[in-house]
Amino acid sequence: MRKLQVQGVHHITLTGADRQTSIDFWEGVLGMPFVFDQPNLDDPDEGHLYFDPGDGRLITIFTNESRKPMHSRTPTDPGCVHHLAFNVSRATWLQVTERLEARGIGHSGPKDRGFMDSIYFKDPLGLLIELATYKFEPPMGASHADVMIEAHRIRVEAGDHHIAEVHLADAIERLVERRQSTLSDDRAPKDPYRRG
Structure with a gap:
């Protein structure tokens, strides 16, 4: 028996609501460039939007104009996604509270995690988002x-x-x-x- 060795996250796909809500959040709030757009090849009633979170990998969203947000918080049952965490620079992290509050977005406030600092808030569909910044830089050649x-x-x-x-x-x-x-x-x- 052999492992199926992975080498990083290829992409994460989320079920979204309408197209514009996805674009407005992922690009308009989080600054992820909207890089690719096509139909969902498995469901002709859905769109498939692709965003670059900053490392060249992808966050993709299935959209459907008939879907509306239905959760104040997405389910956290076993097997469900608890939250998605994105890396931000220290300079950006120091501005997160102010920038969220300027938009009227509620948040957890800064959290000290020992090795990183974090802040949590929800996307328009109730998915918990974490913005995190490491407290250290690895030495050259290390991750x-x-x-x-x-x-x-x-x-x-x-x-x-x-x-x-x-x-x-x-x-x-x-x-x-x-x-x-x-x-x-x-x-x-x-x-x-x-x-x-």
Whole structure:
């Protein structure tokens, strides 16, 4: 038996209501360019809109002019999507509260998640959306996931409840030590300010 190894999210498809609501939210609120438009090839009564969330992958929406929003919150039963999270820059994240409130969009307020900051709000159909920004940049040649797994190991070793900034900083240091060679015989911390 062998795995079916995935290599990233190809796209996520959501069931939308009317076409304009989708365009107004995904492009008009979240700034995702509307990049492709065609009929739903499995249902001639539906449209299929494609948006770029910023990484070249796709969020797609099935639309139908006869569908109307029906939830104040989409179902969270087992097997349902709880929320979608999108990455934003730190500069944008610092503006999210103000920009949501300027549109009259209710939100959770900022949430500190230890390794990232988040804010939650609902799309016009009741789907919970999270905008998140990492508190760290991975070292060259490493991914956010590389830092996260190393920070998790450090957190568990320390017996701490959740990942915090100290675990992230130590994880980045460990990754740099493993990935980058040095001419020094000893890479241990030093004190160049000590007085003899």
